[in-house]
Amino acid sequence: MHQTGYTRASTLGPIAEVVAAAGGSIERVFRRADLPLALLDSPDTLLPLRDHFRLLMMTSRELHDEVFAARLGRQASMAGLGVFGRWVAQAPTLLEAIQRAGTSLPHMLQNATQLVVRRYGNEIHWSYEVSDPARDGRLQNEMLAIWYMIAVVRHFTGAWWLPDRIILGGLPSRLRCQAGELMGTDTAIDNAASAIVFDRRLLRSVNPNLGQDDGLAASELGRIFDLPDPDDLPGRLSVLIELELLDRRPSLAHMAARSGLARRTLQRRLSEAGLSYSDLLRNALQRRAVRLLSQTERSISEIAAMLGYDDPSHFSRAFERWSGVPPTHWRRLLEARAQPDTHPSSS
Structure with missing residues (x-):
């Protein structure tokens, strides 16, 4: 079979609202991507990563916006990640949250991808790495993924936090300024994986909502370990x-x-x-x-x-x-x- 990775429809975020606000047609986008519009009402439904990529690419074309996903990601939130987001958000520290995200992502939310933490001196590079061979729409997907990673850190550090810089692998140089403006911070171009870069001391940040959640039921966890x-x-x-x-x-x-x-x-x-x-x-x-x-x-x-x-x-x-x-x-x-x-x- 062609597909090697799958993701949940919830990772599309508020795509319909963003398309409508920009004057596009979400119905036309889904038709061109050969996907059912009912996917918007079925956030736990799995779809092949290449279909997810293609939908983002078709949206970009519909809106004539090559960095559309950077705009969409500004509205991304942990809540949009369903049970995976709740599981990560219940970690006692940011370090534990990042570890939870890395170990559970391939089983709960999206496989053929991994979240990798690397330390360079006082900097942490938290990268999003995709092994699925699909190329069309890949950059859009990575810009969206970066925003979800920012949302994880913001849960521990505050709603307005931004990384020291963002690395977008494969971003054309002509789009660097536009992407950087939407991402709100310095954006670097590299042949390496897309990543967010921040001070390693942030890893000690404590969950401000610690103890306010009853945790996940076994039935919730069991239901979503199905990739x-x-x-x-x-x-x-x-x-x-x-x-x-x-x-x-x-x-x-x-x-x-x-x-x-x-x-x-x-x-x-x-x-x-x-x-x-x-x-x-x-x-x-x-x-x-x-x-x-x-x-x-x-x-x-x-x-x-x-x-x-x-x-x-x-x-x-x-x-x-x-x-x-x-x-x-x-x-x-x-x-x-x-x-x-x-x-x-x-x-």
């Missing part, structure tokens, strides 16, 4: 199926083309793993059905249509085969569990 390994073909294909399901029910032929494999090759490799494409599609439909039933108030008919069923009764029968109960009953059971226990305790 597929590069060698896990079924896992990687499942990610692509769930992404496509935001817009349409994908066919085997479409997914083979999307994954860069011949149809028969894809079938053979899945068969070697004891699986079929229909197995993966059914599992993806189950997961999406459960999310829609539990996280939205959409009707059964609406959910059936979103999952590609022509008739709601077909969806209801399929769901009952999966779970043992019809979707209406499953939703009532879920609602009942969510109600507080009003029965008096026995003495």
Whole structure:
């Protein structure tokens, strides 16, 4: 398969608002990037890094702005990073937060990337390094990533903090001044990885909100450790199926083309793993059905249509085969569990 890295849709930040404010069309951007617009309402959905890059590139072209992502990143926040952001923000010191970010990024938020800390005298170079081979839109992605790294440090040092300087690998010299103005600090061009540079004494900065959060539940952490390994073909294909399901029910032929494999090759490799494409599609439909039933108030008919069923009764029968109960009953059971226990305790 072509893709080697994945990221969560939440890393796109407030892209729709920024595009609208600049007079662009977010619908046209997503159409040109061949991605479902529903991704904006599904922040935990995974998408291939190369698709993420391409979306940023198409946005840059839509707005005729070569440093668009530097502008977008000004509105980036830890909150936009979901559970990963909360996990990092609960660290007692900035040093621990940076260590948490580095060890958990490939498992929780974005793989085929790493955050690396290097010390040069009294300076810390905290770099964002990408191993995914995709090139188009890569610089936009790195400018956005730098802002998220700044947001991590700001959580410990204050909302207006900026690094002593920023290094942007591969930034054309003609864009240096424009990028530096948007980033708010000296911007250097280098063949090395993109990085932020700051005084090493900041690593001792203490979390100002220490003790104000109850921490993460085990269910939260478990839910987001789901980025597929590069060698896990079924896992990687499942990610692509769930992404496509935001817009349409994908066919085997479409997914083979999307994954860069011949149809028969894809079938053979899945068969070697004891699986079929229909197995993966059914599992993806189950997961999406459960999310829609539990996280939205959409009707059964609406959910059936979103999952590609022509008739709601077909969806209801399929769901009952999966779970043992019809979707209406499953939703009532879920609602009942969510109600507080009003029965008096026995003495």
